[in-house]
Amino acid sequence: MIHRSRHLQALRTALSLFPVVAMLGARQVGKTTLAREMAKEWTEPAHHFDLQDPEDQARLSDASFVLRRLTGLVVLDEIQLRPDLFPLLRVLADRADTPARFLLLGSAAPELLRNTAESLAGRVVFHELEGLMLDELPSPMLDARWLRGGFPRSLLAPSDAASRAWRESFIRTYLERDLPQLGINLPALTLRRFWTMLAHYHAQTWNGSELARALGVSDKTVARYLDILEGTFMTWRLRPWHGNQGKREVKAPKVYLSDTGLLHSLLGIAAEHDLLAHPKCGASWEGLAVREIMHKIGAGRDEAHFWGLHSGAELDLLIERQGQRLGFEVKLTRSPKATPSMRSAQQALGLTHLYVLCHGDGPIAPLADGISALPLQSLSTLHADSAFEALLTASWR
Template sequence: MQRYLDACVRADLNKKMVILTGPRQVGKTTLSRQLLSEFKDAQYFNYDVPEHRAVLENRTWNKKSTLLVFDEIHKMRQWKPWLKGVFDGRTDGQSLLVTGSARMDTFRQSGESLAGRYYKLRLHPISVREWCEQTGAAPEDALSHLLQRGGFPEPCLADTDEEAARWRAEYFSDLVREDVLEFSRLQEITTMRLFAELLRSRVGSPLSLASMGRDLAISPGTLKKYLDILEALFIVFTVRPWHRNIARATLQAPKVYFYDTGLVKGDDGVRFENFMACSLLKHVEWQQDALGKEAGLHYIRTKDGAEVDFALSHGDTLTDLVECKLSDAKPHRALLRFAGEWPQARASQVLRGLSHAMDVGPLQIREAAGWLMELSA
């Protein structure tokens, strides 16, 4: 299956090294292997494979290769200066593609900077727009399928719902058991698993680490570290409240969502909100990575409890206000209020089911499938 980043990766490889990150099993290796056939003498190396590791450490790959793909290279000690040396010493016409499932800029690495040598791209799960473009499905059918299966390629393309469910159970277990060891200690895995399990039922609500810490008998500081690890492994992502002062926004409670909507525990409304969050994050990070825009994803909540699910920004200006509903077409009171406070922002009430689009004052009330098709990726 072709992915939405294919053309961008090809174009960027002609200019700089490309660092491609994203959740495990989101399709990075498949994308990389598909590119191999397009380059002369291309080679793929995974640091987790002992034979490949020896080649990487000794730099004994084919010097005439026009494409080198390095997977999970962040697990190498001092990988940044090593990669800088490889890039600076590569032969003419040789392209480098580096992939990894953990956020490569979060690892506490010292040494040389890679500044100016790479383009960063983040691969996301399949969205409504991508599924429609690749399969020819109608937007409504695409949305139903993705809400059922999630956007990761293997369960999305599975023959049956049972196969998808088996994949997901193993995926979540392996993520917590194996990948956490890259960041943490063996004895923390049980606690980390319990924390991740609790997060599955707290999607879409402002997260109180102090409250969860009391429930788990763990300090909020430790839970903050665990949350950082889950983010670094692309298991969850956080959406923080909108505020022009970044420091103030950081101090306020984030909302947590899962990259895999299938992991969410909750009713249809919660799962729909999580899918919307994933779609908006993909839209925003495409704008950041491929277009160089200063885009952001937030939510809005005031001290008196008024809240809108999502807000999109460009620089210090709000561009969109988005409220998610399953079927309630009654204009959302907080969305109306904030649309008046930020008249430059498009205010959209997005419904899972809606017979026809409506405009009520400044509000655009739209059906989700069609609205999602308009996003960038």
């Protein structure tokens, strides 16, 4: 089993400060496994309720009677199936002696967990769990992680064929069972068609009108489809950076599928040679690299942007903290070069440094003044004396 120590430490800290912690992420991303690891090291009693299990559902038929009596750690798995529990959890969280801490596991974002924020405001902290990241894996697994995605059962499957079969089953179950359980009643074929079309727009700016015309629906309808996929952690948006009002900057967000394995399944990519020959290969690599760098830095989505001008200059990722700006450009190559577009972004945005995320491993290498190559595989093994790590340690942490 892969030990996800970074997330465990985050949960420990959150549970020490808040009576309720909600760990949210896509189904099958590893939330239950991580909760069980947390329960094993808990010094007090731990209780686990799976709200998809009929037996646990029966146990919680009188939830107030059952939960009020419990002490220690109480785990409520698939909490989105019981939004009626949130008012009760507010009452239990407000008890003076705090006899129990509650760890909620959910497969929907707070916006889809009806009344969560209102019921538990000030009492809950959210922790998002993504798929397995490169710093949680042995170094030779970069290409497997890229092809198969980060869901543990997909990534660790015995073969590419088994991995792809698991992902196809996941997509069907998500569309036919998971969404209806959330009260989202849309034809599975319609949403799969939209999801597949969105895969072809992966890493591009959102153009709802174009997708609406292709599907024969309204702009408002495709926006709702996108909100549903994002609210269940299947997609995410990277906001544009607006700085210079005198230039025609791109205003629409970029849209990414959250998992490269699901992206490849929707695109019909079965193996590595198919991926390398596919027109979306570079866009797929960009999605992986952008999420990895955000994970490494610990950048929230409010700190991460892309930048682009209608004239063509662009930057794949801009992260700003404490008055400093780091830029990241993604290139699927082992031998990147500084380009005029990079220099334009460097000058226009006043970057502290610009890194070119490339394939392979090895040390950070200078390409030009203020521009360096950063192999993606090296993110998990950077030493504290590297320029990248030193900047983060000195200024950002």
